[in-house]
Structure formats: C-alpha cells, structure tokens
Amino acid sequence: MNAPAKDGTQDVSKPWQSEKPYLDSNELIINMGPQHPATHGVLRVILKLDGERVLGTECVIGYLHRGVEKIAENRTYAMFNPYVDRMDYVAAVSNGLGYCEAVEKLLNVEAPPRAKYIRVILTELNRIASHQLWLGTHALDIGAMTPLFYTFRDREEILKIFERYCGARLTAHAFRIGGCQYETYAGFEKDVKNFLTFVAPKIDEYEALLTTNRIWLERTKNVGVISAADAIALGVTGPVLRASGVKWDLRKAQPYAAYSDFDFEIPVGTRGDTYDRYLVRMAEMRQSLGIIEQAVNAIPEGPIMAKVPKVIKPPVGEIYHSIEAPKGELGYFIVSDGSTQPYRLRVRPPSFVNLQALDIMVRGLLVADVVAVIGTIDIVLGEVDR
C-alpha cells in the first residue's frame, strides 16, 4: 500500500493515498474499459478498490481524439461546419447552432427571425432526442432494459423530422453561417405538432416505468452526490449542475437565438444525486416540448438567410460564444486573423469538463454504482476527445 507523503501533505494526484482503508487489505486496481458497454464509448477508468468500495478513479481519455481543433485551422469557416456535428454526435444540431452563432458574431451578422425560430425548434427536438438516448442507455446500464426500446422508438420520430428537413438523421449539418440553408418542407409544422402530441404521453410512460420503481430508487437515490459548491468549482454545467440546486441555464441567463421570446422554467434538483439528475432531465424534456409548441405556433415569415459574403473572412479579432447544449455549456472560442480560415478555434466541451467530476462523485461508492454515475453525467466520448 502506498504510504502518505512524509510531510503529511496530501498528494492530490493520488487521492486514495490519503484515504483510510475501508477494509484492512491491499487495494486492488482494475481497469474499466476502454471496451466496456457501460462506458458509453471508449472511456477507460482506472478504479482503485478496497473490496467493493471505490477509493479513487483516474480517467484515461483520448481514444477518440481526431484533432478537431487542428482540423479547424486548416479549413475555411464554412468547410468546418460539418465537423462540429461529429463531436457530440447525439446532439449534432446543438453543436452546429453554437458554431454558426459564434461565427455570425465574429462577422457581426444576425440570422433572420424565421431562421432563429427554425433553429430553436430543431435544437429543442435534438435536446429531447439526446435526453431520450441518455435515458435509454442509462437505464440499461442500471438493469432496466425496457426504457431503451421505448426511447429509441420515440427518438426515431425526431430523426424522421430531421431527415425530411435536411436529409440527414444524426450528423444533420442543419444550419449555415448566417441562417439556415433549407426552408421548412411542406408539412413541417404539422409533423412537429404531431410529434408533440405523440411524445408527451410517452414521457409519462418512461416515468411510469422508473420514477417510483423501487429498484430504480435504490440504485439512484443518494448515489453520486455532488454539492453545488463542488459542481461550480469543477466547472460542471447543464443538468448535472441544475440537479445540485443551481438555477442556471444559458438559455435564460444569456439568451441566444430566439430563446428570449419563449416562456419556460428551469427545472432544478435539491440533493444533487443520480435520481435528481434523472428528474431534472425528465422535466427538461417537457419544457422543451413547451418551447417547441410556442415556436412552431409563432414561426414568423421572411427570409431564412442573412446577407453573408460568399467568402467568409471575419475581421481580425476573437470571440467566445456559448450555448446551452443538452449536456451543458458548449462554447466556441475563435481567433480570426482576417483570413478565410480560423487562426485558432477552441471548443469548450461540456462532456469533457463534466467528466472530471466523476472522481468526486464515485468515491466511497460500490463498483456497480460507477456504472450508474458514468451514465448520469451523460458524456459522449466524441466530444470528450474531439
């Protein structure tokens, strides 16, 4: 066993060294992943165990690193647009919204109102799809198989709308710098409204399966607790932060697109455990339905594309713009040198930053709970590794 440092100081990089052993036995180090069905991709977690108890973790990431930021420096602004869809590939539309708005800010143009409404509708549909995928896989990890089939069945309806709108289902490339390339197809509004009436009772169905399910409660209540102070210090955002009781959502705090036009609530939790994060995301899906309904009923007429030069050459300068992606704050920091390619493009990925909280959330829990906590943070490795 590793002894604590001689001068009594804690070696922060090896948190388990300062922990009192739970059992009087040697610690066991095991690898979880990178090929493990419950790590949602290629995440490797090195677990330091004392019996069944977790003393510390270390995440090894980068297996899916593609150098997205380097690629950006070698592509024009418009050419880079499809690449952002490949980061958080279950919420590709949100990625595109953040990128297009960031470049628009840098160019000092604004998308027309109609484009903004289309963007809000598609982004909120995507938020529901992302939460549905999260719920299905998270419940499957914990042992409930049925929600997976329910959520994937219903998510299909969203993907059908995407496909009819822009021809792609997942990596949609739905928006362009300056607005949207495609006008809505005939019957778009009807499809969206049909979807709203279709999915609302389905969300109740998911809740009927889980919210008062005794096994679900046992596996999620008081598991993976993170306090508001810890969450803020660790830069955690999105539903994970809100479940700890911080009422903060970028759509309200610093409204972008057309979000200031709509009424919606920010669901928050109190305990910051896995169950609260589940409740927050379920409530968020319902709020998204409300936003979509308001948007689709008030969608203005007009152009869908602002006047954007054929060759996009933003003036010298830099911009940081962020949006509330389904997983948290997704930011783009772009430095322009006045040429057609970004001089530097930094993506602030919510999954990457949120994953850092895993260690503090699982310490002292059982091995089986690690699976529950990885699921509840809702990471997508494409975004963690970029």
Add this chain to the structure above:
Amino acid sequence: MVDKYRSQYGSALEALTYLGQNYLSVDRSLIPDLLRLLRDGEQFDYCVDITAVHYPNRENQFDVIWILYSFSRNERMRVKTQIADGASIPSCVSIWATANWLEREVYDMFGIRFEGHPDLKRILLPDGWKGHPLRKDYGILQQDKEWVQINLGIESGQ
C-alpha cells in the same frame, strides 16, 4: 472594477472590449494573484475554459487565456497573458478545481508547463507522444511515426 485594478497594477493590466466582450490583457507576473482576486473579490467563481494560442513570429510566442464567468453578476471576462516558448506559468488548480484537466490539455497541445499542477501529463494524446499538435509548426499530417510503429505495429497512423 477595472479602474480599481488599473490603479493597483498600472500598466501591467489593460482592459479591452471587442464585440461587447470584455477582456483583460495582463502581464505574466500578475498570474495567479489576479485570478485569485477575480474569484474572491469579484465573484468570478466559475472558470469556463483555459486555452492558448500560438503566434510563432512573436517574441512571446503564446497567449494563455482564461475564460471566467460570474453567476451572481451574469458576466463573462477573459484574462489573457503572453509567455515565451519554454516558459512556464503558475497553475490555478488551487483556485478552480476544473483547471486540472484544462491545464493538462493546454500542456498536451502546446507544451506550456503549469507550475504547481498536481499531475501535469498528457490527457488526449498517449503518454510517450513527441510534439504538441496545436503549435503552428506542427503540420496537420505530422505524427510521431516512432510511437506509431512501436505501439501499433504499423508504418503510419493515417
């Protein structure tokens, strides 16, 4: 707020605005004291991001940038400083715990060392990799061929 700091630090600090976004361009010697002051005195309790930009033709080749946010003020602020190639900069993990991975990524991608970081090692690239890919002198097709041959047993990873 800016006036207060300007009188305190003089020419070492410059407050600028571009497209409605505020940032402070500061001398390296003010890091990390100024960051701590911003957190404790001005409630910038959330460190959104830490990143860097490489300017190979400049004497101080790197810009290191901290993007901060204050929940109570609903305000963003960027702090920017310049450092030379090979120089190090104090770590701010003790100010914001989130800096841990963010600084590791800057180190991984640019080779900037953060003094006092608890475990400064590569995060996205494998441990034995040579080179820091987001430097401007690192080509887009460049790779650590030796590493690829030893660890993957193939001629090229592309």
